[in-house]
Amino acid sequence: MARRAEVAIIGGGIIGCATAYELARLGMTDVIVFEKNYLTAGSTGRCGAGVRQQWGLEMNVRLARGSCKILESLNEDLQYDGDIGFDQGGYLVLAFDDSQMEQFRKNVKLQNSLGTPSRTVSVDEAAEIVPHINTEPLVGATFCPEDGHADPFHTTMAYAEAARRLGVDIRTYTEVTDIEVEGDRIRGVHTDDEEFISCGMVLNAAGPYSGPVAQMAGVEIPVYSERHQILVTEPVNRYQKPMVISFQHGFYCQQTPHGSFILGLGDPSEPKGFNIETSWQFMEHVAHSVLSVLPPLADLRVVRQWSGLYNITPDAQPILGGVPGLQDYYMAVGFSGHGFMVGPMTARLMAQMMTGEDMDMDISMLDLGRFDRGELIHEPSVV
């Protein structure tokens, strides 16, 4: 096996696999992806894989819209034998009071100016889009028909397979245990099979473990991880096309093309850490919240619950880029609950940054330095 690579990517989730592919597409094929477990074992394989363009900041609308456009033709572009399952049934974002609705109106105006076909809808229209919705507590909603959800396993595999075909080496069950730095440069990485692989560049795409991986290179980043739980029901005939989300309750609810419903809910009292056990309290809480808005789901049976980790920065927006004073070290981390939906575009931008190509959009505001400068990003529509 090769003991040298131009680029070492740490992490086999959506970010690591998609960036590997985008690098290879730009001609940088001498890339190794290290994944300590199987592909998608981290947050990616545990996520809701919802994709929404309905954000409140231009940067996020553009990252999500760009990703959405990439996903629309990804099966063909990657010549994937399977199906990434991108299902554009739209996202219905619920408003329960006037101030929320006011914010959503502003968001829609911004989104429309960037080409996103979202719109505000009345309570009656919301009930036309999702007939089983309880309209009583609602004051309105917004809807974007291009939003939706994909299959996170197939999407990641599609990238991984395409990357492999272009020559990328993907090593599963191989953990990076240390990053060697000499002066202001990266020298290489050590793995748990006691190999040293020298490399020109490193990309930290370690998801929930981004903090510990950054430390290997002597870099401190302000991130922590936090458990988020999710469950899935038995499959039934398709009757809900859009993803329904409530910032008020913190839940999201989708019916997959396979027929099962996926329900998730954030818990504000969740402690920081790497715990991914599941709790019955979560099942009861999410059932209570979602049924208050979508009562007919009461008859569905839960067949499985699990949890995964968000990797969170002080402003809940990712850190993209390098570190002053350390050349050739890059990171794409801290995506909170939206790393899947911005993943495809982020991967493209990271590959452009790492190869010195012109970038499709400016992401310099997402650098690590913003925390020191006090230039935190205020996104009103983050779950």
Place this chain on the structure above:
Amino acid sequence: MNEEEIIICRCEDITLADIRCMLQAGVDDVEEMKRLLRCGMGPCQGRTCRPLIMQEVASHRGVDLEDMKVPVFRPPFIPVKLGLLAEAYERRGEQDNGQTS
């Protein structure tokens, strides 16, 4: 019998041919296969199909079944209705639940 008629996962309707097709394509990790084919993700949560799948993967890889890692079983252990879960939540009252929504 034909591979396409041998059902390995009854819940998700996955045949031996589907499994072998994945193996041929290079997916020989039970965890990855489960997620790509959904075999083991049905209402029985793999109680029926998991041993069969592991057997197939083990023989493809030429390893002993005992040496393979068993995928985790995820709760709940019997399917339970959302309505019952919500009722349990409401019975306990908001205070005990420690949250407001």
